[in-house]
Amino acid sequence: MGKISAFYTMPHPPIVIPEIGRGEEKKIQRTTDAFNKVAEDIARIEPDTIIIVTPHGPLFNDAIAMSFENKIKGNLGRFSAPQVNLSLEIDIPLTRKIIEYSAKEDIITVVMTRDSAKTYDIEYELDHGSMVPLYFINKKHTKYKLVHITYGMLPKMQLYKFGMCIKKAVEDSDKNAVFIASGDLSHMLTDDGPYGYSPYGEKFDNEIISLLKDGDVLGIFNMDRTTIEKAGECGLRSYYVMLGAMNGYDIKGNLLSYEGTFGVGYSIMSFSLKETNLDTYTILLDQNRKRFKDKIHTTDPYIRLARESLTHYLMYGEYMNLTSYVTEEMKNHKRGVFVSLKNDGQLRGCVGTIFPTTKNIAQEIIRNAVEAGLHDPRFIPVTEDELEELDFSVDVLTEPEMATKEELDPKKYGVIVRSRGKSGLLLPDLEGVDTVEEQLSIALQKGRIFPYEDYTIEKFEVIRHNQV
Incomplete structure (x- = not known):
């Protein structure tokens, strides 16, 4: 031996x-x-x-x-x-x-x-x-x-x-x-x-x-x-x-x-x-299970819906229906939504929509949670065994509004630039993006828009729901 x-x-x-x-x-x-x-x-x-x-x-x-x-x-x-x-x-x-x-x-x-x-x-x-x-x-x-x-x-x-x-x-x-x-x-x-x-x-x-x-x-x-x-x-x-x-x-x-x-x-x-x-x-496993139960009982409805959506899909192979804890805000408004999964602080999947593709925020969360877990091309699909270890976050994008350069704040606002059918978007509060000039430059690059072209600016905020 x-x-x-x-x-x-x-x-x-x-x-x-x-x-x-x-x-x-x-x-x-x-x-x-x-x-x-x-x-x-x-x-x-x-x-x-x-x-x-x-x-x-x-x-x-x-x-x-x-x-x-x-x-x-x-x-x-x-x-x-x-x-x-x-x-x-x-x-x-x-x-x-x-x-x-x-x-x-x-x-x-x-x-x-x-x-x-x-x-x-x-x-x-x-x-x-x-x-x-x-x-x-x-x-x-x-x-x-x-x-x-x-x-x-x-x-x-x-x-x-x-x-x-x-x-x-x-x-x-x-x-x-x-x-x-x-x-x-x-x-x-x-x-x-x-x-x-x-x-x-x-x-x-x-x-x-x-x-x-x-x-x-x-x-x-x-x-x-x-x-x-x-x-x-x-x-x-x-x-x-x-x-x-x-x-x-x-x-x-x-x-x-x-x-x-x-x-x-x-x-x-x-x-x-x-x-x-x-x-x-x-x-360690018992600790994880207790922590998982605490997450389920203390989380907000946005996080709960994202977690339950991915869990339901993994178990039954279909999207879940809306449940009683979904708020009126989630049912009555359309917004772009990003769902992110992390395991021990490391990204495990992230998929989002800049503009809404479903009839309300709740449906957007349901769809994007499944996409983040199963179809982010950077990662292999999440399995049922991993669910207890995952932390979820949900970012809801507010409706964009027209803005001037002077009204931007890269820590608070995301930005969308548009010119002749081309557009580029950058989320707010990104590491390494500290000035309006940096934010606009990156957004223009993403949209393949030259700085000398005429372009419009829109700003939006992100309402972040983190795992408690």
């Missing part, structure tokens, strides 16, 4: 590699020391296989990528160090077992080979999210095979369940394995960091480190969504998978190092595990 003998969270700052840092790596010496400490630990364990989950391989919205050639190579040429390279053998039997267990749980995996990589117009190679940790490990231990995984933008419960599949696959083998969750914490710790400064950066880093040290899986899964979204991190999904592979254990994290010198949080942790009869996955 196989076993995952050790778990680690490790960052992947290229600058920590001396060939890249050229002296700058000394500013994060504690990170270097912790990398070396983990490498020494792994050398003592002598694992047959290292399982690594990275954010920087082939990234899919709806699937997890698994490297599946006999070998995989990579170098750090994009960081001006092509001489830093690795060539590793993939553990094909274990990777296959993980794919098989995942399929049984309806978790989609993409088998990445050189041929399939060409299909997606990407390279089959080791990414820096894997290479940086393995650079240090390979100095101490090289007699291992690799399971190379790129997490997908899946719901966190699916990522956790995927981690459970990894654990089962290892136990169903004869492998002594080590698990590495590769990921940086916030990229927004300082003004001169990669994405500027956000107060949520330090907040996120402090919370996730504290929760991991305490082994508080429920706390991690209940972290504030705004904090996560605004922290600019890339490690949390790797951690979700790792925690799933730890299901059934009491966990305690040992922080080996944390530094934010370059505006990015670099955390390295090891873990002590004690086997228990506790099934954290079941507890």
